[in-house]
Amino acid sequence: MTIPDSRLPIPDEADGKADDVIIRIRGLVNRFGDQVVHDGLDLDVKRGEIIGVVGGSGTGKSVMMRSVLGLRRPNAGEIEVLGIDARNPDPRLRREIERNTGVLFQDGALFSSLTVGENVQVPLKEYHGDLPDSLRYELALLKVKLSGLPADAIDKLPSQLSGGMRKRAGLARALALDPPLLFLDEPTAGLDPIGAAAFDRLIRTLQQALGLTVFLITHDLDTLYAICDRIAVLADKKVIACAPIEEVEKLDHPWVQEYFHGPRARAAQVARDKNVAGTAHKPTDAQAG
Numbered sequence: 001m002t003i004p005d006s007r008l009p010i011p012d013e014a015d016g017k018a019d020d021v022i023i024r025i026r027g028l029v030n031r032f033g034d035q036v037v038h039d040g041l042d043l044d045v046k047r048g049e050i051i052g053v054v055g056g057s058g059t060g061k062s063v064m065m066r067s068v069l070g071l072r073r074p075n076a077g078e079i080e081v082l083g084i085d086a087r088n089p090d091p092r093l094r095r096e097i098e099r100n101t102g103v104l105f106q107d108g109a110l111f112s113s114l115t116v117g118e119n120v121q122v123p124l125k126e127y128h129g130d131l132p133d134s135l136r137y138e139l140a141l142l143k144v145k146l147s148g149l150p151a152d153a154i155d156k157l158p159s160q161l162s163g164g165m166r167k168r169a170g171l172a173r174a175l176a177l178d179p180p181l182l183f184l185d186e187p188t189a190g191l192d193p194i195g196a197a198a199f200d201r202l203i204r205t206l207q208q209a210l211g212l213t214v215f216l217i218t219h220d221l222d223t224l225y226a227i228c229d230r231i232a233v234l235a236d237k238k239v240i241a242c243a244p245i246e247e248v249e250k251l252d253h254p255w256v257q258e259y260f261h262g263p264r265a266r267a268a269q270v271a272r273d274k275n276v277a278g279t280a281h282k283p284t285d286a287q288a289g
């Protein structure tokens with residue numbers, strides 16, 4: 001195989017479709033003491049895509065997500081989310097970003113003493129405190145079902161659910177406010193392969209049905225091959241490529257070569273190819289534990 005040695009373009013400024021960009025990162029710098037995590041990182045996330053963010057451990061995927069969410073103030077650089085400066089300390093702008101973003105953290109981050117329904121209602125109470133309790137409950141139930149959980153899960157505590165169901169409960173809460181932008185941090189980590197594949201299908205189905213833009217951090221090659229429109233690769237303190245997987249896997253970079261051409265990648269490619277070939281038989285119901 002011939003591997004081109006030129007790096008892929010990162011942002012898509014050339015195409016001129018500025019409105020298509022829902023997250024714009026320019027010149028991001030993040031440092032912890034002497035440790036430089038990001039050094040002039042650029043990335044555009046386009047409206048309506050699922051972007052998979054990959055990179056070796058410690059390359060700064062979570063720090064980038066935290067910077068975009070305004071949970072960490074970067075040392076330098078510009079970040080725009082839905083046209084709003086994410087670093088602006090104005091609480092009204094911060095709320096505007098929060099209201100329009102749903103986040104599923106790796107462990108689900110559910111309140112353990114609240115039922116699933118109460119967890120889903122937390123953002124609803126914060127942003128729609130004037131809604132009658134019964135309507136809030138109905139809205140929570142809708143999100144629970146949308147996330148592929150049975151209706152009776154709404155009254156259960158997180159400890160009464162399987163790992164996969166807890167992820168779905170976290171997803172239901174992330175979707176509570178109908179955000180156009182969804183952040184997922186390692187959504188399939190800890191799930192068995194069948195549960196992980198079902199969760200991937202659920203994300204794809206919801207993204208298409210609700211027109212979501214999904215920013216997804218993952219190490220899961222199956223997820224990358226199955227549902228991501230583009231892959232952003234973090235290495236050398238920057239996004240070294242952001243492109244469809246077929247282009248990224250050709251990149252002449254040691255980490256990319258090892259990651260995308262090892263035995264696990266080959267298995268994921270085979271699974272994806274089988275899936276494409278068998279699309280007619282593919283179940284559309286994303287329900288699973």
Ligand SMILES: Nc1ncnc2c1ncn2[C@@H]1O[C@H](COP(=O)(O)OP(=O)(O)OP(=O)(O)O)[C@@H](O)[C@H]1O
Nearest residue numbers: 032035037055056057058059060061062063064219
């Ligand atoms: N609050 C912090 N204080 C000091 N160092 C931090 C802090 N948060 C992150 N780091 C460091 O920044 C680097 C990037 O961390 P980050 O969690 O973003 O990596 P990652 O790419 O998400 O890794 P992984 O794939 O292992 O989850 C790591 O070296 C980490 O130790």
